[in-house]
Amino acid sequence: MIPTNIRVATRRRRIFLEHLEAYLFLAPALILIGLFHVLPGISAFVMSLTRWGVIYERWAWLENYAAILDPSGARFGEFVNALGVTLWYVLLTVPVEMVIALIVAFALYQGTRWRGAYRVVYFMPYITSVVAAATIFEWMFDANFGFLNYVLGLVGIGSQAWLREPRGIFQMIGSAFGAGVPDSLAGPSLSLVAVSIFTIWHFIGFQTVIFLAGLTNISRELYEAARIDGAGERQILRRITLPLLSPTLFFVGIIATVGAMRSFSQIYVLTNGGPLDTTRTVPLLIFHTFFERTAVNGIGLGAAMSFIFVLIIIAITLFQFRVLGRRVFYG
Amino acid sequence: MARSSALRPSAPRSFDRANVVGSLAKHALLIFGAAVAAFPFYWMITTSFKEFGEAAKSPPLLWPTSWHPENWVEAWQYPHTLWANAFANTIFIATLTTVGELTTSVLAGYAFARMRFRGRSILFALLLATLFIPTEATIIPNFVLMSRRYLGWYDTYTAQIVPFLVSVFSIFLLRQFFLAVPQELHDAARIDGAGHLRFLWSVGLPLVRPALVTVSLLTFLNSWNAFLWPLIITSRPEIRPIQVMLVQFTTEGGSRYHLLMAGAAFVILPTLVIYLIAQRYFIEGVARTGIRG
Numbered sequence: 001m002i003p004t005n006i007r008v009a010t011r012r013r014r015i016f017l018e019h020l021e022a023y024l025f026l027a028p029a030l031i032l033i034g035l036f037h038v039l040p041g042i043s044a045f046v047m048s049l050t051r052w053g054v055i056y057e058r059w060a061w062l063e064n065y066a067a068i069l070d071p072s073g074a075r076f077g078e079f080v081n082a083l084g085v086t087l088w089y090v091l092l093t094v095p096v097e098m099v100i101a102l103i104v105a106f107a108l109y110q111g112t113r114w115r116g117a118y119r120v121v122y123f124m125p126y127i128t129s130v131v132a133a134a135t136i137f138e139w140m141f142d143a144n145f146g147f148l149n150y151v152l153g154l155v156g157i158g159s160q161a162w163l164r165e166p167r168g169i170f171q172m173i174g175s176a177f178g179a180g181v182p183d184s185l186a187g188p189s190l191s192l193v194a195v196s197i198f199t200i201w202h203f204i205g206f207q208t209v210i211f212l213a214g215l216t217n218i219s220r221e222l223y224e225a226a227r228i229d230g231a232g233e234r235q236i237l238r239r240i241t242l243p244l245l246s247p248t249l250f251f252v253g254i255i256a257t258v259g260a261m262r263s264f265s266q267i268y269v270l271t272n273g274g275p276l277d278t279t280r281t282v283p284l285l286i287f288h289t290f291f292e293r294t295a296v297n298g299i300g301l302g303a304a305m306s307f308i309f310v311l312i313i314i315a316i317t318l319f320q321f322r323v324l325g326r327r328v329f330y331g
Numbered sequence: 332m333a334r335s336s337a338l339r340p341s342a343p344r345s346f347d348r349a350n351v352v353g354s355l356a357k358h359a360l361l362i363f364g365a366a367v368a369a370f371p372f373y374w375m376i377t378t379s380f381k382e383f384g385e386a387a388k389s390p391p392l393l394w395p396t397s398w399h400p401e402n403w404v405e406a407w408q409y410p411h412t413l414w415a416n417a418f419a420n421t422i423f424i425a426t427l428t429t430v431g432e433l434t435t436s437v438l439a440g441y442a443f444a445r446m447r448f449r450g451r452s453i454l455f456a457l458l459l460a461t462l463f464i465p466t467e468a469t470i471i472p473n474f475v476l477m478s479r480r481y482l483g484w485y486d487t488y489t490a491q492i493v494p495f496l497v498s499v500f501s502i503f504l505l506r507q508f509f510l511a512v513p514q515e516l517h518d519a520a521r522i523d524g525a526g527h528l529r530f531l532w533s534v535g536l537p538l539v540r541p542a543l544v545t546v547s548l549l550t551f552l553n554s555w556n557a558f559l560w561p562l563i564i565t566s567r568p569e570i571r572p573i574q575v576m577l578v579q580f581t582t583e584g585g586s587r588y589h590l591l592m593a594g595a596a597f598v599i600l601p602t603l604v605i606y607l608i609a610q611r612y613f614i615e616g617v618a619r620t621g622i623r624g
Binding site: 035112 | 365447
């Protein structure tokens with residue numbers, strides 16, 4: 001018979017060793033996340049309160065925020081412009097991507113032959129490097145010899161400058177019909193539309209695959225039952241497919257919006273924010289502020305901008321949750 | 332809805348005229364969409380083999396009149412580019428990143444799924460919460476962290492590898508797979524005297540192989556395509572990866588598009604080949620986790 005105190009001691013020892021082993025398993029991952037995600041996340045806020053260019057200068061409290069958010073501040077104009085461009089970019093890409101991907105997913109779902117082959121082709125753009133694919137599009141958008149101007153020519157529309165065109169599309173369409181559109185309603189520039197066309201091309205496959213997975217998860221029995229009950233195709237779509245797909249739609253909508261707002265590489269390669277800043281989204285502005293003007297106060301201002309931008313992304317996501325989340329049907 | 336119609340057989344659909352038209356329209360749409368998705372790749376390849384004058388010809392030629400493989404050689408040997416070097420760098424970085432990330436994710440995913448310890452659910456929730464820390468916010472502090480004052484990793488391979496040795500998505504995916512491993516197997520192994528590490532190595536890993544393949548492929552691909560971070564954290568051309576090299580090449584190549592397309596092909600083709608071989612793992616991995624690069 002082993003005395004109780006020894007039994008307790010061995011038990012304690014065993015529990016201690018078990019915990020030690022578990023924490024050792026977790027340690028590499030947790031240390032890396034702490035060092036490269038959590039710590040920088042916190043220090044971003046601290047840095048935003050400093051004047052910091054090439055070297056740390058001084059504590060600046062809310063000076064950077066004032067420069068960005070105060071209408072008379074030095075950086076207010078460019079930040080508001082970048083924010084407007086970012087929102088246009090979201091509006092030009094996300095709804096179009098989702099509608100096209102949904103149509104493709106429906107077509108693929110309805111038991112077509114070669115579904116696998118189609119899926120492989122549609123997904124191809126998504127796995128290619130944004131930088132390399134954007135290089136191809138830069139060539140296709142070329143003002144003189146680009147393939148897209150050739151296609152426009154086929155349908156009787158004149159050549160466009162695409163990525164070098166700062167004029168707003170509403171204004172351009174207006175002037176094509178002889179109507180003057182004021183600058184305030186000029187709309188997003190054609191160059192932003194061109195960047196959006198690339199983005200749509202690149203991400204359609206991703207959304208199609210997710211939608212297809214969502215559609216496949218809907219039980220076939222529901223459709224059979226509805227058909228037996230005499231429901232028409234449109235009714236089935238409205239009453240069964242869309243409600244049951246709504247969690248997927250919601251998920252894709254949210255991550256596509258956040259993804260579009262955070263886009264960097266394709267814009268950097270295609271336009272680098274130009275012409276006349278009409279494609280300079282907030283991530284590009286942060287990059288320019290931080291990287292090209294480090295000499296001034298790049299780190300302080302850049303960190304403040306990223307912090308404000310993160311708050312805006314969170315606000316938009318919460319808004320989507322409140323407004324759209326209510327319509328989502330979780331079986 | 333009234334159940335009384337339940338006995339009515341559904342009308343035969345296969346010879347419906349509207350159905351045939353609908354099916355044709357569907358295929359026309361799918362083929363058109365697939366053509367749009369694939370055309371840029373086609374255009375890249377054909378342009379890269381055209382003669383300079385023909386590449387910039389209007390109207391454009393869909394098929395080159397003569398093929399010029401020497402364009403690829405010229406692009407590869409273009410002044411100031413170090414393609415071979417850049418490829419070696421990217422393969423080195425992507426391989427180490429993949430092996431390292433796989434190791435940390437397997438260990439953490441297994442611990443969260445199979446080990447009992449205090450604070451497990453809180454730690455897991457905190458881990459998922461870090462997904463909400465966006466790269467925009469962390470990139471500047473990370474840049475500062477790499478500077479000589481702190482880690483001193485600026486302009487090194489280390490800076491391009493170590494921060495990417497962990498991924499919450501991979502941990503999450505592997506945890507889900509380890510949760511599906513039957514507890515009986517675990518108990519049996521324990522009785523036979525196997526510890527966690529032993530069980531993980533000889534029973535767990537073979538059982539979650541599909542997840543390991545998915546995680547490896549997606550990590551390798553992400554590392555291969557990485558651009559913004561290497562762009563700002565390196566300055567020496569000798570240690571820069573192919574994506575940064577391609578941008579430098581397009582800046583210097585100007586509008587010599589037949590060469591630029593050869594350069595784009597260097598970067599795209601290896602991943603395209605891997606994708607076409609292992610497409611199932613890519614597509615299903617993304618469908619399962621919703622990772623958006």
